[in-house]
Amino acid sequence: MTSIKSKVVLITGASSGIGETTAEVLAKSGHIVLVAARRTERLNALTQRIKQAGGTAKAYTLDVTSQDSFKAVVAEASTEFGPVDVLINNAGLMPLSPMAALKADEWNRMIDVNVKGVLNGIESVLGVMEQRGGHIINIASIGAHRVFPTSAVYCGTKFAVRAISEGLRMETKKVRVTTISPGVVESELAHTTTDSETKAWLEDFRQQALKPEAIANAIDYAIAQPDDVNVDEMIIQPTQSGS
Numbered sequence: 608m609t610s611i612k613s614k615v616v617l618i619t620g621a622s623s624g625i626g627e628t629t630a631e632v633l634a635k636s637g638h639i640v641l642v643a644a645r646r647t648e649r650l651n652a653l654t655q656r657i658k659q660a661g662g663t664a665k666a667y668t669l670d671v672t673s674q675d676s677f678k679a680v681v682a683e684a685s686t687e688f689g690p691v692d693v694l695i696n697n698a699g700l701m702p703l704s705p706m707a708a709l710k711a712d713e714w715n716r717m718i719d720v721n722v723k724g725v726l727n728g729i730e731s732v733l734g735v736m737e738q739r740g741g742h743i744i745n746i747a748s749i750g751a752h753r754v755f756p757t758s759a760v761y762c763g764t765k766f767a768v769r770a771i772s773e774g775l776r777m778e779t780k781k782v783r784v785t786t787i788s789p790g791v792v793e794s795e796l797a798h799t800t801t802d803s804e805t806k807a808w809l810e811d812f813r814q815q816a817l818k819p820e821a822i823a824n825a826i827d828y829a830i831a832q833p834d835d836v837n838v839d840e841m842i843i844q845p846t847q848s849g850s
């Protein structure tokens with residue numbers, strides 16, 4: 608328990624992996640967790656578990672690529688729980704492949720979800736946060752710092768998330784902005800890779816993986832700091848990865 612004040616926290620991509628575990632950890636810290644993604648049944652199961660454990664949670668079906676839907680979720684959540692104090696832009700996908708495979712649909716999808724989805728989130732909360740304060744936490748990646756073969760576009764989207772976070776932090780005096788850059792973490796992230804050779808390599812590469820709690824605890828820490836303390840960025844990797 609690191610939290611000192613209960614906050615209204617909206618987490619995108621909370622139906623699995625890092626987002627799902629973050630919702631559970633933040634609920635245990637006493638926050639009201641609003642979980643959003645496309646797979647509503649998974650979100651409902653999550654909110655039920657959180658409520659059974661004594662927490663407060665609500666599920667919102669959301670495709671982060673839709674500006675209108677994102678704004679509607681924030682409006683609905685604010686009416687019921689008050690303004691969103693913390694937005695965690697976590698939804699993302701990682702269909703890796705060499706560029707020569709020309710999987711342009713997958714490139715576009717990554718840009719839509721990983722970059723435009725983050726911008727849609729920022730657009731939905733920033734006006735109110737600039738008035739009353741708030742915290743935007745963007746989940747980037749170690750791929751926002753280093754580029755690997757097969758991950759040119761994925762890393763491009765994560766470099767963009769990091770750049771957007773940095774720029775926003777420099778412009779605002781009211782809103783805390785944190786970038787979280789995980790190394791390999793157990794989740795469903797590799798499931799979207801369709802290129803067979805890359806899939807086989809990825810399975811091996813992802814053997815040394817952190818539990819999602821490692822990222823959730825870092826997020827919990829960043830939120831728990833006083834309002835005048837901004838945690839700019841955390842890079843969190845498995846010790847054994849040796850990088």
Ligand SMILES: NC(=O)c1ccc[n+]([C@@H]2O[C@H](COP(=O)([O-])OP(=O)(O)OC[C@H]3O[C@@H](n4cnc5c(N)ncnc54)[C@H](OP(=O)(O)O)[C@@H]3O)[C@@H](O)[C@H]2O)c1
Nearest residue numbers: 620622623624625645646670671698699791792794795796
């Ligand atoms: N795991 C890692 O090794 C790792 C490392 C570095 C960074 N990250 C980043 O961490 C974040 C979370 O990924 P994860 O590892 O937890 O993978 P994950 O288990 O695959 O979770 C991804 C989440 O994103 C959601 N999502 C995908 N497209 C969406 C859309 N259009 N609208 C709303 N939600 C959408 C998925 O939910 P629905 O399908 O239900 O919509 C799912 O809940 C991603 O941004 C990823 O890039 C992960």
